[in-house]
Structure formats: C-alpha cells, structure tokens
Amino acid sequence: MLDKILQWDRETFVYLNSLGIEEYDLFWSTVTKFPPWIPLFALIISLFFIKFSKREALFMILTLLAMVFFVSTFTDLTKNVVARLRPNNDEELNTLIRILRSPSGFSFFSGHASSSFSVVTFVVLFLRHKFKWVYLFYIWPILFAMSRIYVGVHFPVDVIVGALVGIFSAWLFCKLYGLLISPYLKSNHHV
Template sequence: MWDRILQWDRETFIYLNSLGMEHYDHIWSTITKIPTWIPLFILFGFLFFRKYPKREAIFMVLTVLIMVFFVVTLTDLTKEAVARLRPNNDPEINKVIRILRNPSGYSFFSGHASTSFSITTLVFLFLRRHFRWTWIFYIWPLLFAWSRIYVGVHFPTDLIVGTLIGIFSAWIFYCLHLMLIVPYLRSNRPV
C-alpha cells in the first residue's frame, strides 16, 4: 500500500507540475518567497492590536511566534528523520519536471505548508469573532503551498501532511493560549 501511495504521489506531482506555464513562472517564484508575504504578517499584527488591548495582542503575537518556532523545529526534525528527496533532487523524475527552485534539503513534510497553515489557523482562531471575513486569510497558505509543486520542490503528500500538522499545531497552541495565557491576563488585569 505504501508503494501505491508513493506512486500516486509521484504521478500526481508530475501531472500538476507539468501544468505550469513559463509565462507564469515569475509570479509563482515570487509567491513561494517568504518576504513576499511580510505585508500580510504586518496586517495580522495590526488586526490583533486593533481588536485587543495592547497586552493581550502582545501575548497573541508571542503565541504565534512560539508556535512557529515549534512547527519549524518539528518540520526540520521530521525532514531529517524521513530523509525523502525533493522532486528536484530525485534522479527518477527530475529530468521530466519543471524546476524553478533548487533547494538541497529534504522534502517530507513541507515547511511552507506547515508554517503558513499554522499561522493562518491561529490568526483565524484569534480573530474570527471580530471579523467575519478572516477565512479569506486561507488564500495565503493555499497559494504558498501550491507554489511548492509549481516550482518543483514538494510532492502533494508533503503539502497535505504539512497542512494537517500546521492546522493541528495551531489548534494546540490556541488551546494552550486559552488555558495558560488568558487566565494569567485576567488575574493580572490592572484595577
């Protein structure tokens, strides 16, 4: 069964990657870069400080940052343990795919998917009661993750597992924030 999953993964990757068109390469190469999304991160922080008292907003930002550190560490440890070659480094398929980026690290699971979905989900959980439209933030991780297939560096299962890890991590950190930080903020509220 595992072999069938890996075969499906390769075939699906090759098919999706082949849909790319040279005309759009620059756009997808820009989407896949983290600095492109800095204005979105600034917007997240702005919305925290707009809807919450300063002290609460600071703790929300800290929760997001600690979660990102956790997710990046988990991603890196998993990549080293699994040691799956990226498509661009896989000699069986790298001659038949479009490659726009050439990272040398391992593939499983995608750090772009895990971090972007974890950040978006935690921001969504923090802001969903204040803004009905926060679901729109999920456009970022969807584009960010998809770009990794387009540029030739991640298989679909890398993205699927990264997405699930990111969402689950956000849920854990949201619950921890509610259990540990919110009571602390309430008990230390200035009179």
C-alpha cells in the first residue's frame, strides 16, 4: 500500500511540476517565500485588535505564535525522522523535473503547508463569526503549498500531510485557548 502511495506521489509530482511555464516562474518563485505575505500578517494582527479587546487580541496572537513554534518544531522533527529526500535532491527525479529552488533539507512533510494552514485555520476559527470573508485567507496557504510542487521541492503527499497537520494544530491550539486562556481572561476581567 505504501509503495503504491509513494509511486502515485512521485508520478503526480512529475506531472504537476511539468505543467510549469517559464513565464510564471517569477510569480511562483515569489509566492513560495515568506516576505511577500507580510502585509497579510499585518492585516491578520489588525483584525484581532479591531474585533477583540487588546488583552484578548494579545493572548490570541501569543497563542498563535506558540502554535507556529510547535508546528515548525514538529515539522522539523518529523523531517529528520522520516528523512525523505526532496525531489530536487532525488537523483532519479531531478533530471526529469523543473527545479527553481534547491533547499538541502528533507521533504516530508512540507513546513510551508503546515505553518500556513495552521495560521489561516487559527485565524478562521477565531474570526469566522466576525467576518464572513475570512475564508478567503485560505488563498494564501493553497498558493503557498502549491508553489512548493511548482518550484520542485515537495511531493504532493508532503503538501497534503503538511496541510492536515496545520489544520489539526490550529484546532488543537484553539481548544487549548478556550480551555486555558479564555476562562482566565474572563475571570480577571471582572476583578
């Protein structure tokens, strides 16, 4: 079963990566980096402060940062345990694919997918009742994760598992916030 999944993963990666068109290389090479997304982070932080008290917004952002630390640590540990070569470093594949980036670390699972899906899911869980359009933020992790296949550094399964880890982590940290931090803020608010 695992062999079939890995075969599908490699074949799907080669197919999707080969769809790349040189005219779009700059776009995908830019989308795959963090700095172009900084205005989105600024907007997210602003929305927390607009819709919640300063204390609540601050604790939500601190929880978000703790989650990002957890997700990136878990991702790095998993990459080192699984030790799957990235497509760009796989000698059987790297002559068949388009490579726009050449990181040296391991592939499984995508840190871009896990971190971006965790951040956006966290934001959506807290702001979905305040802004109906907040789901549009999912454009970022979808593009961000897709870019990793386009530039030749992640397999589809890396991206899918990364997205699922990110979504689950956001759900977990929202639950922890509701159990541990929210009651504390409410009890101190009435003092």
